[in-house]
Amino acid sequence: MKAQYKVAISLLPLLALGIFGSSVVWPIYLEYQQQTAELDSKKHENEILLNKLKAKNRAESERHNLETEIGTLRGAVPKSPELDLFLIDLDKMCNNAGVDLIAVEDPDPETVKAIDVSEEEVLKISNESSGKLLGSKNLDKGKNPQAKNEPPAEDKTTLKKLIKEVTVSSDYDGLVSLLKKLEHYERITGVKKLSVVVPEEKDSTETRQQTSNQAAERAKKLGLHQPVMSFVMTLYYLP
Secondary structure, rough: HHHHHHHHHHHHHHHHHHHHHHHHHHHHHHHHHHHHHHHHHHHHHHHHHHHHHHHHHHHHHHHHHHHHHHHHHHHHHOOOOOOOHHHHHHHHHHHHHEEEEEEEOOHHHHHOOOOOOOOHHHHHHHHHHHHHOHHHHHHHHHHOOOHHHHOOOOOOOOEEEEEEEEEEEOHHHHHHHHHHHOOOOOOOOOOOOOOOEEOOOOHHHHHHHHOOOOHHEEEEEHHOOOEEEEEEEEEEEOO
């Protein structure tokens, strides 16, 4: 047999293997490449969806925090006096501070009038200061003279208020602790006309002068021996 035939015969298996590879293995390889490309595309889409989901969760968390803050602000200035809720909170603060809550009552009309006058003076000074900064003198010259005869418009943005006089009794540390708790109370309130008296057993001239104070009179009637503090509490709420 010639050498050429021998080489051709020896190459036949290789040729058959090449034909087999091109007809079977190559399509499999192409399919593998296609699946790999699709997998990479799915991974990219999955990353995009995860980023969108994280952004959505972050936005929902921020919205929830914002709603919580708004709710807290609304709770700080309620739509009604909510006196019962305040009395419960005040009783808890007194118990935690070791203070005896003696009374929560309506103040006398003179006290309410004095508080209203003081607030009006502060508001007037504030308006005058703002007017000077804004050049109110120049603005007044350009106003219509007939406008002076018109009644002032009602300010609907002013908060309403409920005024109560609170009387408590405790030692010095307890009274200071209660004032600190009132300072950090979440609701917007005001404390004015604060006075502290120390009951005395002897009916001296100084004691008689102190009895003009309502807190001192109450302490004397109740036979208290610890300092008695009274203050006017203003509870603000929305109009």
